[in-house]
Amino acid sequence: MGRASIVSGAPFQTACFAALIVWIITAVFGYAAYLALEDKLRSDLELQILDEELLLHEILREGGADAVQRAIEHLNNSNRTQLHVIALFDQSGSALAGSIAKVPDTNGWHEVDPDFVQFGGTAPIYMLHASEYIGYRTVVALSMTSLSQALTTLWEGLLLLTLATTMTVLGLGYYFSSQNYRKLKWVERTLEQPVKANSSIRLPVSVTGDQFDRIFQLVNRRLDWISSSLNSTHATAVTVARDLKAPLTNGFIALQQVYSEVEYGGDPRSSLNELESNLKRIRIVFDTILKVSQIEEGTHQNSFKTVNLSALVEGVTEALYPVAVDAGKHISADYNADTILIRGDENMLQQLLVNLVNNSLRYCPSGSWIRISVTARPDVIELVVTDNGPGVPEPQISKIFNAFFRAGGTKNEDGNGLGLSLVKAVATRHGAIVTVENNEPGLRVCVSFGKPRVAV
Numbered sequence: 405m406g407r408a409s410i411v412s413g414a415p416f417q418t419a420c421f422a423a424l425i426v427w428i429i430t431a432v433f434g435y436a437a438y439l440a441l442e443d444k445l446r447s448d449l450e451l452q453i454l455d456e457e458l459l460l461h462e463i464l465r466e467g468g469a470d471a472v473q474r475a476i477e478h479l480n481n482s483n484r485t486q487l488h489v490i491a492l493f494d495q496s497g498s499a500l501a502g503s504i505a506k507v508p509d510t511n512g513w514h515e516v517d518p519d520f521v522q523f524g525g526t527a528p529i530y531m532l533h534a535s536e537y538i539g540y541r542t543v544v545a546l547s548m549t550s551l552s553q554a555l556t557t558l559w560e561g562l563l564l565l566t567l568a569t570t571m572t573v574l575g576l577g578y579y580f581s582s583q584n585y586r587k588l589k590w591v592e593r594t595l596e597q598p599v600k601a602n603s604s605i606r607l608p609v610s611v612t613g614d615q616f617d618r619i620f621q622l623v624n625r626r627l628d629w630i631s632s633s634l635n636s637t638h639a640t641a642v643t644v645a646r647d648l649k650a651p652l653t654n655g656f657i658a659l660q661q662v663y664s665e666v667e668y669g670g671d672p673r674s675s676l677n678e679l680e681s682n683l684k685r686i687r688i689v690f691d692t693i694l695k696v697s698q699i700e701e702g703t704h705q706n707s708f709k710t711v712n713l714s715a716l717v718e719g720v721t722e723a724l725y726p727v728a729v730d731a732g733k734h735i736s737a738d739y740n741a742d743t744i745l746i747r748g749d750e751n752m753l754q755q756l757l758v759n760l761v762n763n764s765l766r767y768c769p770s771g772s773w774i775r776i777s778v779t780a781r782p783d784v785i786e787l788v789v790t791d792n793g794p795g796v797p798e799p800q801i802s803k804i805f806n807a808f809f810r811a812g813g814t815k816n817e818d819g820n821g822l823g824l825s826l827v828k829a830v831a832t833r834h835g836a837i838v839t840v841e842n843n844e845p846g847l848r849v850c851v852s853f854g855k856p857r858v859a860v
Contacts, residue, residue, distance in 0.1 A: 410581045419577020423570045434562045441558055445551040446531070450513070453533045457544045460490060461537045469540065473501040487549065489530065493541040504543050508534045516545070591623065655682035711753055713744045713787065717778050720757045724765070732770035735761065739778035744785060746853050748834045756830040759823040760789040760849055768793030768846075785853040792846035801840060827851075 410416060464472045469492065476490050491502025499507075508514050514532045529552075532545040606624045609617050658679035665672040721737040728735040746753075757776070764774040774791045796804055805828040827849075831838045837852045 410578060410585050413581035413584055415584060416574070416577040416581035419573045419581075422577075423573050426566060426569050426573065430562055430566045434559070437562075438555060438558060442551070442555055445554055449531050449546055449548070449551060450533070453531065453544045453546055456490070457533060457535060457542060460492075460542050460544065464492075464537060464540060464542070469500055472540075472542075476501040487547040489532075489543075489545040491543040491545075493543070495539060495541070497541075500540075502543065504545070507541055507543065508532065511535050511541075515548070587620075591620075652682070655679050658682065707749045707751075708747055709750070710745050711748050711750045713746055713753070713778050713785065714739045714742055716750065716754055717757065717776050717787070720754060720761065721776055724758070724761055728765060728774065731765060733765060733768060734773040735765075735776070736773070737776040737778075739780075744778055744780045746785060746834075748853075752830045752833065756827050756851065757787070757789070759827050763823055764789060764791040764793060764847070772846075783854070787851040787853070788848065790843055790846065790848045792843065795842045795845055795847050796840075798842065801842065804840060805838065 460472060460475070463475050472492050476492060479488065479490055489503055491504035491507075492500045493504075493507045494500055497507045508516070511534045514534070516530050516532050529548045530545040531548050532543060534541060534543045536542075606627060609620050609624070655678075658675045661675040662672040662679065664670070665675060717737050717739060721735060725735055761774060761776065764772075768774065768791050772791055772793050774789065777786075777788045777790070779786045779788070805824050828838055831851050835854065837854075838849065839852070840847065840849045842848070
């Protein structure tokens with residue numbers, strides 16, 4: 405697994421950005437918390453000093469300097485000397501009691517270093533308050549060690565929390581990035597395999613339903629379509645080769661006969677006619693395949709216009725009526741409105757109807773009838789071709805729109821099996837739905853056009 409690819413992955417990059425945001429937020433809010441905590445601790449420390457100073461003043465007022473000296477000696481014991489200092493000075497600045505080395509120059513609040521106290525070793529920084537009271541100067545000082553420790557603990561806690569959060573975010577980012585990389589490798593390995601060689605290859609879809617799973621489902625659907633297209637192409641190629649084998653063979657034989665008749669002074673016209681017939685059959689197959697392909701690709705979309713379906717049905721019926729009569733069959737048409745308008749390509753729609761009627765004429769026996777009907781309803785227009793011919797075996801009825809398909813018992817009939825395939829392509833291009841069912845007897849094919857533009 406490429407570590408560089410994982411680190412450059414979107415989840416890890418997002419995690420890095422999130423970690424940077426965490427540091428910025430911690431710095432901003434941590435500094436604000438530091439200032440707030442420092443202000444609160446200083447306020448508490450000052451309040452404690454003022455309370456002790458007030459007590460010292462009461463002792464000085466009620467017992468005099470001697471009482472203060474005794475109180476200071478009692479308070480400045482060995483257990484608290486370096487954390488809590490009280491001193492008394494006279495007006496000249498001479499120390500009367502306490503461990504303060506020198507009196508501050510001015511009254512009020514001061515932060516003093518260890519030089520102000522008379523302790524050996526390392527002494528802490530003090531917050532000190534000096535004031536005058538009934539001829540004396542009192543000094544009360546408290547160590548700022550607890551304040552410094554609290555602020556240091558705050559910074560250390562924020563730093564550890566930020567480091568832990570950063571490591572967690574980066575770890576999760578690395579994990580999800582590695583998962584994404586693993587899935588991308590699945591895609592790479594899957595798509596590198598030739599679909600033709602293994603048409604069953606698909607991407608694994610988990611139950612989590614994440615974005616990759618949705619992408620995998622789309623890719624799998626595309627692979628299904630590619631596999632289906634390849635299978636269809638292969639089947640079409642095999643069918644084309646099989647259907648063209650006979651006319652090509654017959655044409656080759658006819659050509660040989662032409663050579664022979666020319667060589668021996670015979671009349672080659674019948675052989676040339678046979679050759680021409682076979683070449684026409686081959687041309688029709690390729691013309692139909694090309695036409696279906698063009699329709700499926702939508703190359704005729706710009707030719708769509710308003711088409712009167714009623715008039716189109718009437719025209720096709722009149723054109724094919726003589727053909728039906730010559731074959732001993734009857735064709736009729738009916739529609740429930742003189743003008744039924746849809747949006748489409750008139751030539752393609754005419755080809756669709758002609759193919760449906762020709763299919764019935766080709767396979768129905770003499771004496772059969774073919775009926776064309778157009779019905780306009782509020783939400784749909786139905787174009788239906790019905791006959792009372794032999795119909796199609798039920799197991800094969802779903803295949804009649806496949807290219808080159810011919811139902812059992814009709815494979816020796818004229819035709820190439822592409823007529824109904826063209827019908828399906830035209831219907832799909834017009835957004836119509838084609839359904840087929842046995843009419844018992846015969847066949848019923850219905851082309852449904854949704855949301856008609858006009859029906860009068």
